[in-house]
Amino acid sequence: xxxxxxxxxxxxxxxxxxxxxxxxxxxxxxxxxxxxxxxxxxxxxxxxxxxxxxxxxxxxxxxx
Amino acid sequence: xxxxxxxxxxxxxxxxxxxxxxxxxxxxxxxxxxxxxxxxxxxxxxxxxxxxxxxxxxxxxxxxxxxxxxxxxxxxxxxxxxxxxxxxxxxxxxxxxxxxxxxxxxxxxxxxxxxxxxxxxxxxxxxxxxxxxxxxxxxxxxxxxxxxxxxxxxxxxxxxxxxxxxxxxxxxxxxxxxxxxxxxxxxxxxxxxxxxxxxxxxxxxxxxxxxxxxxxxxxxxxxxxxxxxxxxxxxxxxxxxxxxxxxxxxxxxxxxxxxxxxxxxxxxxxxxxxxxxxxxxxxxxxxxxxxxxxxxxxxxxxxxxxxxxxxxxx
Numbered sequence: 156x157x158x159x160x161x162x163x164x165x166x167x168x169x170x171x172x173x174x175x176x177x178x179x180x181x182x183x184x185x186x187x188x189x190x191x192x193x194x195x196x197x198x199x200x201x202x203x204x205x206x207x208x209x210x211x212x213x214x215x216x217x218x219x
Numbered sequence: 220x221x222x223x224x225x226x227x228x229x230x231x232x233x234x235x236x237x238x239x240x241x242x243x244x245x246x247x248x249x250x251x252x253x254x255x256x257x258x259x260x261x262x263x264x265x266x267x268x269x270x271x272x273x274x275x276x277x278x279x280x281x282x283x284x285x286x287x288x289x290x291x292x293x294x295x296x297x298x299x300x301x302x303x304x305x306x307x308x309x310x311x312x313x314x315x316x317x318x319x320x321x322x323x324x325x326x327x328x329x330x331x332x333x334x335x336x337x338x339x340x341x342x343x344x345x346x347x348x349x350x351x352x353x354x355x356x357x358x359x360x361x362x363x364x365x366x367x368x369x370x371x372x373x374x375x376x377x378x379x380x381x382x383x384x385x386x387x388x389x390x391x392x393x394x395x396x397x398x399x400x401x402x403x404x405x406x407x408x409x410x411x412x413x414x415x416x417x418x419x420x421x422x423x424x425x426x427x428x429x430x431x432x433x434x435x436x437x438x439x440x441x442x443x444x445x446x447x448x449x450x451x452x453x454x455x456x457x458x459x460x461x462x463x464x465x466x467x468x469x470x471x472x473x474x475x476x477x478x479x480x481x482x483x484x485x486x487x488x489x490x491x492x493x494x495x496x497x498x499x500x501x502x503x504x505x506x507x508x509x510x511x512x513x514x515x516x517x518x519x520x521x522x523x524x525x526x527x528x529x530x531x532x533x
Contacts, residue, residue, distance in 0.1 A: 191415050200468035203401035203414035210414075214468055 160199045163190045163209040170208060183207065233285035235362045240284070240354030243369035244277020244346045245270070247376050251342045269339070272308060276301060276343045280350030284358050301347065309340035324463050325456040325472055330446020334507045338380075345376050383511075385451065386502035388438035389431040389483075393494065396426035396486060406430050408477045408484030411469075418469040422488065425462045427497055429485040436515040439481035444510035448474035451485060451504045458500040460490030 163178045164170050165186050170177050178193070180186035190201040190209035199211040252269055279301045286294030313336040320326045327335075349372045357365025385391070394406030398419045403410045405428035413419050431451075433439040441447055452472045463470045472487040489497065 187415060191417065194415065194418075194468065195466050198466045198468055200411075200471075201414035201418075202412040204412075206400065214471070 157200075157212040157214050159210055160197055160213050161193055161211040163193065163201075163211070164207065166207050169205075175211075232358065232362070233288075236285060236354045236357035236365060237278070237281045239357050239362065239365040239369065240281025240350035241274065241277040243353045243365075243372060244280055244350035245274050246369075247349045247373060248273025248277070248342065248346045250373060250377055251345070251380060272304070272343060273346050276305070276346040277350040280347035281354040283351055284354040288358060298347070301343075305340050305343040308343060309336045312336040312339045323453075324461050324465075325453055326449070327453045328446050328449030330444070330507050330509045331450040331453060333509060334450075334505070337508060342380065345380060349373075349376060383506045384502060385431070385504040385506065388435075388441055388506065389433050391429060391431055391498060391501050393497075394428040394430045394484070396423060396428040398423060403486065405475075405484035405486050408475055408482065410473045410475050410484060410486050413469045415469065418467075421462070421470065422486070425488045425492075427459075427487045427489050427492055429487075429497070429501060431483040431485065431501070433481050433483075437511075437513050440512045440514055441506060441510045442483050443476055443481065444507070447507050447510035448476075448483060448485075450507055450510075451483075451501060452487065454504045455485070455487045455489065455497075455500050458491075459487065459497060462488035462490060 159175045161175050161178065162170055163180060163186050165180050165183055167177070167179045178189055180189055186207070186209060190211070193199070193209075193211050194201040197211055197213075199213045202210050202212055204210050248270060252266065252273070279297055283294050283298060313332060316327065316332040316335060317329070320328075320332065349369075352372060353365045353368045356368045394408075397404050398413070401412045401414055401419075403413050403419065403422055403426075408430065413422060431442060433442050452474055456472060461472070463472075470488050472485075474483055474485045476483055485501070487497075491497070
């Protein structure tokens with residue numbers, strides 16, 4: 156099962172609750188850039204949820 | 220006494236049988252030890268280990284016959300000792316492959332590793348049986364019968380140990396790779412969510428999409444096995460190259476099931492994109508022993524009815 160490691164969003168008000176740090180971006184372009192940088196840094200897949208929230212998920216392949 | 224008889228004494232028939240049996244055993248092991256696209260065991264030391272064990276297996280199988288003929292029945296215990304050794308081979312292979320698997324860009328998966336380990340153990344028994352058979356005929360009939368048996372056994376072992384392949388259970392066709400917002404599809408099968416446009420562009424460019432349609436209900440269960448699908452991805456990556464590195468989780472090849480129909484969509488990011496080569500790579504993926512099941516045979520309706528009729532009072 157994947158684990159949410161971080162969230163990047165332009166709609167800060169739609170994201171609540173804890174566990175993972177939330178990065179607020181000013182516009183979609185900035186959000187995509189942040190998600191890309193986080194994807195490379197964390198080795199976690201950036202998934203786009205609801206068209207405006209990037210969720211960085213640790214897919215954790217079974218053999219690792 | 221004159222001539223060459225002075226130096227040469229005809230060897231004992233038992234010795235001939237043992238030498239013949241051992242030789243055939245070793246040749247069998249060499250034939251079965253192909254270093255193919257899986258590149259294992261391609262290392263000189265890996266090969267040496269397996270050839271040595273093959274030699275030992277052949278010698279044990281061949282020696283058993285003259286020993287039994289001489290009523291040395293304890294020779295059987297040596298065979299059980301050999302079985303113990305070969306089980307050790309399976310452990311060794313499993314541990315090695317599992318240790319390597321962590322560093323593979325596309326891992327083999329535990330099911331594939333188990334399959335390979337079992338094959339390595341099984342081949343030693345094949346060697347032993349081949350040597351036993353050749354030695355037996357050589358002692359019973361004559362050395363020429365042993366040679367003939369060896370010639371017959373060698374192609375037979377290759378045929379018997381070949382195993383089935385994905386092409387036997389599934390029809391394979393190409394399907395376009397497309398993206399719809401963040402979703403990536405192969406044909407109409409949903410593969411994964413890729414959030415970044417840059418990654419989606421890469422997948423559209425380098426992605427190779429395939430759809431595997433199971434030929435029957437048994438095949439459907441086999442293809443649904445996650446280990447079998449991982450084996451397909453590993454073989455594809457090994458033969459076609461991978462477009463991937465650490466820190467690129469979005470570029471992991473995927474094999475997803477279409478639940479309604481049992482079809483499997485395969486998305487690989489390959490270096491080699493020649494259609495014939497891609498097709499050949501998928502067709503030749505071995506079926507894993509762990510994944511092959513025959514539920515259709517077990518659930519056959521006629522049997523069910525027969526049992527019902529028997530148990531119902533009439």
